[in-house]
Amino acid sequence: MLPRLRAFALAALASALLAAPGLAKPPAKPPSGAGKPAPKPPAKPPTKPPAKPPVVKPQPPPRDGKTKGKKRRKKRGSIGLHEPLKRTASLSILPARISCPEDMVAVAGRFCIDRYEATLVEVETHQPLSPHYPPSQRLTLWSLEKWQAAREEAPEESLARTMELPPVPAFQREPFRMKAMPWPGNLPAGYVSGELAQEACSNAGKRLCKENEWVTACRGEQQTDFPYGKRYRQDACNVFREDHPAHILHGNFSANHSDPRLNLVESDGVPLLRVTGGTPTCVSRWGEDEIFDMVGNVDEWVEDPGGTFAGGFYARATRSGCDARVRAHPFNYFDYSTGVRCCKDPG
Numbered sequence: 001m002l003p004r005l006r007a008f009a010l011a012a013l014a015s016a017l018l019a020a021p022g023l024a025k026p027p028a029k030p031p032s033g034a035g036k037p038a039p040k041p042p043a044k045p046p047t048k049p050p051a052k053p054p055v056v057k058p059q060p061p062p063r064d065g066k067t068k069g070k071k072r073r074k075k076r077g078s079i080g081l082h083e084p085l086k087r088t089a090s091l092s093i094l095p096a097r098i099s100c101p102e103d104m105v106a107v108a109g110r111f112c113i114d115r116y117e118a119t120l121v122e123v124e125t126h127q128p129l130s131p132h133y134p135p136s137q138r139l140t141l142w143s144l145e146k147w148q149a150a151r152e153e154a155p156e157e158s159l160a161r162t163m164e165l166p167p168v169p170a171f172q173r174e175p176f177r178m179k180a181m182p183w184p185g186n187l188p189a190g191y192v193s194g195e196l197a198q199e200a201c202s203n204a205g206k207r208l209c210k211e212n213e214w215v216t217a218c219r220g221e222q223q224t225d226f227p228y229g230k231r232y233r234q235d236a237c238n239v240f241r242e243d244h245p246a247h248i249l250h251g252n253f254s255a256n257h258s259d260p261r262l263n264l265v266e267s268d269g270v271p272l273l274r275v276t277g278g279t280p281t282c283v284s285r286w287g288e289d290e291i292f293d294m295v296g297n298v299d300e301w302v303e304d305p306g307g308t309f310a311g312g313f314y315a316r317a318t319r320s321g322c323d324a325r326v327r328a329h330p331f332n333y334f335d336y337s338t339g340v341r342c343c344k345d346p347g
Contacts, residue, residue: 087225087323088211088212088215088322088323088325089212089215090212090215090216090219090223091108091110091212091213091216092108093108093109093216093221093223094108094109094110095109096109096110097109098110098111098112098346098347099346099347100112100344100346101344103115103116103181103182104182104344105217105286105289105290105291106286106287106289106346107213107216107217107286107291108216108217108286110213110216110346111209111213111343111344111345111346112343112344112345112346113209113213113214113217113291113341113342113343113344114180114182114206114291114341114342114343115182115184115289115290115291115292116182116183116184116188116276116277116292116293116341117182117188117189117276117292117293117297117298117300117339117340117341118180118181118182118188118189118200118339118340118341118342119131119180119181119182119183119186119187119188119189119276120135120178120179120180120181120189120192120200121178121179121181122171122176122177122178123176123177123178123179123203124177125171126181127169127171128169128186129169129172129176129178129189130166130167130168130169130172130260131186131187131188131189131190131191131263132166132190132191132260132261132263132264132336133166133168133172133191133260134191134192134193134196134334135178135189135191135192135196135200136196137172137173137174137175137176139191139334140168140172140173141173143191143258143260144165144168144260146258147165147258147259147260147261148165150256150259151163151164151165159248159249160249160250163249163261163264164261165260165261166260166261166264177203178199178200178203179200179201179203179204180197180200180201180203180204180206180340180341180342181204182276182341182342183276184275184276184277184292185275185276185277185278186275186276187263187273187275187276188273188275188276188293188297188298188339189298189339189340190262190263190273190298190335190336190337190338190339191258191260191334191335191336191338192301192334192338192339192340193301193331193332193333193334193338194208194301194304194307194309194330194331194332194333195331195332196334197301197338197339197340198301198303200340200342201340201342201343204342205344206342206343206344207303207342207343207344207345208301208302208303208340208342208343209300209302209303209341209342209343210302210303210343211302211303211304211308211310213343214294214300214302214310214311214341214343215310215322215323217284217286217291217294218284218291218294218295218310218311218321218322219284219322220284220285220286220291221285221286221287222285225321225322225323226295226321226322227282227283227284227291227294227295227321227322228281228282228283232319232321233281236279236281236282237279237281237282237293237295237296237297238273238274238278238279238282238293238296238297238314239295239296239297239312239313239314239316239318239324240296240312240315240316240317240318240319241267241272241314241315242267242268243267243272243315244315245262245263245265245272245315245336246259246262248265248266248267249261249262249265257335257336257337258334258335258336259336260336262336263336272314272315273297273298273314274293274297274314276292276293276297277292277293278293278297279292279293279296279297282294282295282296294311294322294341295311295312295321295322295324296311296312296313296314296316297313297314297339298313298314298337298338298339299311299312299313299316299326299337299338299339300339300340300341301338301339301340304327304331305331306327306330306331307327307328307329307330307331307333308325308326308327309325309326309329309338310324310325310326311324312324313337314337315337316337
C-alpha cells in the first residue's frame with residue numbers, strides 16, 4: 001500500500017512542477033536554414049511601355065484632282081529626270097580678248113558660242129530644213145510614213161487625227177548635207193540626235209560645246225545659276241511650261257515623242273516652242289553681248305559620247321537653270337525636244 005502512495009505522490013509532484021511558469025519544455029530545434037534571411041521573390045520581367053499609335057501622314061490628293069472642296073491645279077510640264085546632285089564647275093574667266101565670228105559670242109576669254117539655237121540648213125544653198133523632222137533623208141521619210149499612218153488610225157475627232165503633219169521641203173526627201181546656223185527669229189531645229197548635232201556643227205566649221213564650256217556660257221559674266229540672276233523666276237525662260245505637247249496631242253506625257261507635230265502644239269492658243277530670241281528675259285550676258293535661250297526652248301547636245309543634253313526644254317519640269325542635264329539617252333537618240341548650239345575655238 002505504502003509503495004503505491006509514494007509513487008502516486010511523486011507523479012503528482014512532477015505534474016505540478018511541469019505546469020509551473022518558466023518550467024515549460026524548451027522549444028523544438030528549428031529546421032535547418034532557420035535564422036537566415038528569407039529568399040527574395042523572383043524578379044518580375046520588365047514590362048514594355050505601351051506602343052505609340054502609328055503616325056498617319058496626310059496623303060496628297062488624287063492625281064486626277066477629284067478632291068472635295070479643292071480646285072485642281074494645272075500641271076506644269078514633264079517630269080524632270082537626272083537632274084545634277086551638285087553645281088557643275090565653270091571655267092575660270094580669263095582677261096584675254098578673243099575674236100569670234102559675228103554670229104557667235106566670246107566667252108570667258110576662252111571660246112566662242114552661237115548666239116542662238118541652231119536652224120539647220122542645206123550646206124550649199126542655205127535652204128532651211130524643216131525643224132519638225134530629223135535632219136536625215138532616211139529618218140525624215142521614216143517619220144513621214146510612220147506618223148501619217150498613225151494619224152489615220154487616231155480617233156475620229158481627236159487632235160491627233162485632225163492636226164495635219166507639217167510639210168517637208170522637196171530637197172529633204174533626197175540625199176542632202178546640212179549645217180547649223182544660229183539665226184534669230186526661227187523655230188530652232190528639234191529631232192536632232194547627238195551624232196547629227198555633231199555633224200551639223202562640223203559642217204559649219206564649228207564643234208559641239210564641252211559641258212564646262214556650255215555651263216560657263218550659260219551663267220554669264222556674273223556666273224549666276226540662271227542666265228538672268230541667282231534665283232529661279234518662273235517664265236523668265238521658256239521652261240517648265242503649263243502643259244506638255246504629247247499630253248495635249250496624244251493624252252500621254254511619255255509616249256509618241258517622235259511625232260513631227262509636237263513643236264507646233266499650242267496651250268491656250270499660245271505656242272509652247274518659241275522662235276530663237278523670243279524670250280528676251282532669258283539672256284546670258286558677256287560684256288556688251290548676249291546669248292539667248294540657253295535655258296529652255298530646246299535641249300542642247302554637248303560633247304559626250306555617252307549622251308548628254310543641257311538646259312532643259314520648254315515643257316521640262318526643272319528649276320535647275322544652267323545645271324539642268326539629261327544623261328538618260330545614248331548619243332544617237334533624238335526626239336522633238338533635242339536641238340543644238342555650237343562652239344568654236346577663237347582665232
